[in-house]
Amino acid sequence: MDIQRIIQRGETQWIEFKKSLSQRKEGCRVLCGMLNTDVGSGMVLFGVSPEKNVVGIAGNLDSAQKTLAQHIRQKFAPSIVPSIEIEKQQGKNVLILSGKRPSEICYYEYDGRAFIKEGSTTRQLSYQEKQSLSRRRNRANHNGPWKCDRCGSIVGMLISMVITEQGSQRSYKCQCGGEYWPTT
Numbered sequence: 001m002d003i004q005r006i007i008q009r010g011e012t013q014w015i016e017f018k019k020s021l022s023q024r025k026e027g028c029r030v031l032c033g034m035l036n037t038d039v040g041s042g043m044v045l046f047g048v049s050p051e052k053n054v055v056g057i058a059g060n061l062d063s064a065q066k067t068l069a070q071h072i073r074q075k076f077a078p079s080i081v082p083s084i085e086i087e088k089q090q091g092k093n094v095l096i097l098s099g100k101r102p103s104e105i106c107y108y109e110y111d112g113r114a115f116i117k118e119g120s121t122t123r124q125l126s127y128q129e130k131q132s133l134s135r136r137r138n139r140a141n142h143n144g145p146w147k148c149d150r151c152g153s154i155v156g157m158l159i160s161m162v163i164t165e166q167g168s169q170r171s172y173k174c175q176c177g178g179e180y181w182p183t184t
Helices: 003-009 021-035 061-075 127-140
Strands: 015-018 041-046 083-089 092-100 115-118 121-124 146-148 161-164 167-170 180-182
Touching: 003 015, 003 041, 003 083, 015 021, 021 041, 021 061, 021 092, 021 115, 021 121, 061 083, 061 092, 127 180
Parallel strands: 015 041
Antiparallel strands: 041 092, 083 092, 115 121, 146 180, 161 167
């Protein structure tokens, strides 16, 4: 991982900079928002200012990593096992917190609330948005049977694939123009 290159590019929807570990709550909230995007991954660099200046983190780094890991275990649901690393940049320590949402997890909550990162903004998800994410993401892990929401036809399994910029993906389209959803 080329951290210097990441710092030079600046913050994105999946990369966030925090000056110090005193911003760990905000950093974890942002990571939660990144994990809840469709990409499902993200990275927070502590010891880097939003202006791309490496300011570093000081103190007992082992203790800092343990405290951050404990905070994450207590505040994330379902539990998450992030990567926490220390790298030297310009002679200063940068703590890198990163994670990836497995496909079987619909969304994460941090401190009892679910967030999503949209561009440079992190916002709380509504109850309806959480339900929508659950329904859509559970659909990707469902093996069948399927029922069309328009014509009511039922199929045992979906084998239709569509090629997109993100690679091949299942298509849930019915011939009638509706979409197939898992039957319950």
